[in-house]
Amino acid sequence: MSISADDIAYIANLARLQLSEAEKQKAAHNFENILALIDQMQSADTDQLEPLSHAIETSQPLREDIVTEQNQRDELQKIAPKCEKGLYLVPKVLE
Amino acid sequence: MFKSGIADISRSLAAGEFSSEEITKAYLARIKEKDKELNSFITLCEEQALAQAKTADANRAKGEVHLLTGVPIAHKDIFCTTGIRTSCGSRMLDNFIAPYNATVVENFNQAGVITLGKTNMDEFAMGSSNETSYYGAVHNPWNKELVPGGSSGGSAAAVAAHLCPGATATDTGGSIRQPAAFCGLTGLKPTYGRVSRWGMIAFASSLDQAGTLTRSAEDAALMLNVMAGHDPKDSTSINIATEDYTTNLNKPLQGLKIGIPVQHFAKGLNAEVETNIRYALSEFEKLGATLKEISLPNSHQSVSAYYVIAPAEASANLSRYDGVRYGYRCENPKDLEDLYKRTRSEGFGAEVKRRIMIGTYALSAGYYDAYYIKAQKIRRLIKNDFDAAFTDVDVIMGPTSPHTAFKIGAQTNDPVSMYLEDIYTIAVNLAGLPGISVPAGLVNNLPIGLQIIGKNFSESHLLNIAHQFQQATDWHTRTREI
Structure with missing residues (x-):
């Protein structure tokens, strides 16, 4: 499958990544090779098979809906890039 | 003293x-002297380690001891450690100090085990050579021009160079077993869910599993005794009782049925590696085992399916790095979109970005069924192959890697050839099975690994088989002075 720099730009945007023109060209070339590897899957007959999302097929455990975590807001915000009055700061979203 | 393993140190x-x-x-002192050339540690925990050691000695004096109390080890820098940076080999987490310990770390701390430091690794565990780390490549102690394997290359190089007697590691597609093979170590990847993933930075959550890099199977058993167990904080951790993994080490192997998959001895396997592996297999026959050729007919599909599933899960897992709550944040973002994009583009290295994009593509509208669902169906085919094989044999053996360690820089421009490095190990993760790599010979003075694959939750049996092999051979004792 042929992958263009525009395809790469589209995927990069979905992944919230920003690539330079040179990076996009290189990525397009690598992508084609990787997709060729991945596309080998298509030769396998899997019509009768259920997808396997997890090797150990068990259901997720349920527990009582009670608070188990302690409030560690201050501790957790100490490592944040930008905080004020207990809030995470980001650039203005609404004018 | 440095030639000692964990069991020896515990006894001393x-x-x-x-x-x-x-x-x-x-x-x-040895790490400070020798690691300049290897780069196997990202962070040395001198102060904390000495405090832990003093506490361990005091507890021993009072008689309050676990078998491993006072034994120093290293942790792969993917496990969160309170008060000590956890970088995951990435600029994104260069400044990240976790507010909690991973369950694995907590278990070792509770046992009185000392943390010497945090070991280097491929960025977010994405790599097979330890060259994608933000902190630079790790060098193989057997030959410093060679890679140690990856992603747990720092843990492997550190143990191989006797900078620590054992280290924790993680394995998503071969990241414990392949570095074990390249560095002449015993590398155990337990069954998926046997060891808690809580506080272990996520790469591909349905495949990631913590394990050990040590100098012997006995040491691996001692470490697994501390690590294994159900953890309510990890909903995928399995609630099956653990056992004392040292109990069966000395059982004879009489009657063991070993499956030899033809696909693991096909084109692409280095001839001298094959000769050594066949010789190792004949050792098992001397120990009373029988060999039987088997087929894993879909194993050639495993790398393809893995490079859909692992990147897909990674693209979701790594979406959390947005420059808001912790980790790297770009300078002067002009708006929220710019904050996300520049933070992620500057914080992640090339391989991580590549995998995020592959995963994003595979999960995107119009491609989901063709890639993601197809890969999951292949995953079932691969699991079915193993299930069928295990009706006939007890364990499966073959080479861990098709060749010995390669030169630093030799494969960095070709992602696909790097991905094919894990051709014999990846299927094991897709099926969730436990696997162990043990040293099984030297080719041109470089170690090679024999991979032993077991049924789910057969760690005790795998360790028994590996230990018996190590009683009969001395490959695991071979080292290179650095």
Whole structure:
């Protein structure tokens, strides 16, 4: 499958990544090779098979809906890039 | 002293031959002297390690001891450690100090085990050579021009160079077993869910599993005894009782049925590696085992399916790095979109970005069924192959890697050839099975690994088989002075 720099730009945007023109060209070339590897899957007959999302097929455990975590807001915000009055700061979203 | 393994150090500490403080100081000094050339540690925890050692000695004096109390080890820098940076080999987490310990780390702390430092790794565990780390490549102690394997290359190089007697590691597609093979170590990847993933930074959550890099199967058993267990904080951790993994080490192998998959001896396998592996297999026959050729007919599909599933899960897992709550944040973002994009583009390295994009593509509208669902169906085919094989044999054996360690820089421009490095190990993760790599010979003075694959939750049996092999051979004792 042929992958263009525009395809790469589209995927990069979905992944919230920003690539330079040179990076996009290189990525397009690598992508084609990787997709060729991945596309080998298509030769396998899997019509009768259920997808396997997890090797150990068990259901997720349920527990009582009670608070188990302690409030560690201050501790957790100490490592944040930008905080004020207990809030995470980001650039203005609404004018 | 440095030639000792975990079991030896544990016995010496109990016998009072040296204190934990003494051996901890000795290892710290050795790391400072030798690691400049290897780059196997990202962070050395000198102060904390000495405090832990003093506590361990005091507890021993009071008689409050676990078997491993006072033994120093290293943790792969993917496990969160309170008060000590956890970088995951990435600029994104260069400034990240976790507010909690991973369950694996907590278990070792509770047992009185000392943390010497945090070991280097491929960025977010994405790599097979330890060259994608933000902190630079790790060098193989057997030959410093060669890679140690990856992603747990720092843990492997550190143990192989006797900078620590054992280290934790993680394995998503071969990241414990392949570095074990390249560095002449015993590398155990337990069954998926046997060891808690809580506090272990996520790459591909349905495949990631913590394990060990050690100098012997006995040491791996001792470490697994501390690590294994159900953890309510990890909903995928399995609630099956653990066992004492040292109990069966000395059982004879009489009657063991070993499956030899033809696909693991096909084109692409280095001829001298094959000769050594066949010789190792004949050792098992001498120990009373029988060999039987088997087929894993879909194994050639495993790398393809893995490079859909692992990147897909990674693209979701790594979406959390947005420059808001922790980790790297770009300078002067002009708006929220710019904050996300520049933070992620500057914080992640090339391989991580590549995998995020592959995963994003595979999960995107119009491609989901063709890639993601197809890969999951292949995953079932691969699991079915193993299930069928295990009706006939007890374990499966073959080479861990098709060749010995390669030169640093040799494969960095070709992602696909790097991905094919894990051709014999990846299927094991897709099926969730336990696997162990043990040293099984030297080719041109470089170690090679024999991979032993078991049924789910057969760690005790795998360790028994590996230990018996190590009683009969001395490959695991071979080292190279650095």
